[in-house]
Amino acid sequence: MKKKQCIFFALILIIVVSAVVIILNIPDNQQTSFVVDGNNWSGEVVNGGSLLLELNNDDNRKEWSITLKPEIFVSDYHNIAGTISEFHIIALNDGKGEMVFQCTNDDGRTDKYILELSISRDQKNISKLIPFPSKRANDNSNFRGGFMWFWWFILVCDLLVPFTMLIAGRMMWKHCPKHINGVVGYRTRRSMKNIETWKFAHDYCGQLWWKIGLWMIIPSVLVHVPFYHSDEDAIGNVSLILVIIQCIVLVLSILPTEHALKKKFYDDGTRR
Secondary structure, eight states: OHHHHHHHHHHHHHHHHHHHHHTTTTTOOOOOEEEEESEEEEEEEETEEEEEEEETTTTEEEEEEEEEOOOOEEEEEEEEEETEEEEEEEEESSSEEEEEEEEEETTTTTEEEEEEEEOTTTOOOEEEEESSSSSSSSSGTTTTTTTHHHHHHHHHHTTHHHHHHHHHHHHHHHSOOOOOOOOOOOTTTTSSHHHHHHHHHHHHHHHHHHHHHHHHHHHHHHHGGGTTTSSSHHHHHHHHHHHHHHHHHHHHHHHHHHHHHHHHBTTOOOOO
């Protein structure tokens, strides 16, 4: 029994790891070189790896500066050329982030704007440029947390299946329904033969779900770690694949339980 369970758990880990490898090797077909122009700014991405951002300086009546930087890209130099403030931005890591720029006018009034960039996962290229300014950011509340809330939300959702198996497994194992019924409990043709098969099935499946749920928590968390700075699409795809795998494992747990019932009892429900 223990040997078969170890094999079952090993298959789960192999499936999860294989899914992660497949996801990490999905090719990125995003555009890597383009030019985007706005009313008071222009941005040019060359070979996908760096961005030259030019901001209108209005005859030096405005002064531009960076007030908040993400971890995935950085400005390595700032140059003022006539009426243009130039910022050279390079990609450091993969994912999506926001850089807050502050514009100080000649009357002392300041405005803040957010530049949002998405960097491809595989080649670390700046692959998406949101029109600047994409939104006003007169306080940092728009930036705090950024889109990371989505990562945390998806992580919590993807832990629902493992924790459900933990709780439901514990309930079946320790608190088997006293009467055979068609509403609550482990209900199959073999398990519902008599009260003895009913209790055995709940005890076996309950312990199995408890162990699988416990084993599934760590891989489910680790799968999300490489995508902490990724965009919503990548996180969503990972979540979808992970949930499908979790549901497959949940359904497949019926097989060892039915095999144990068949090994322990005859077809009429009497003990072998």
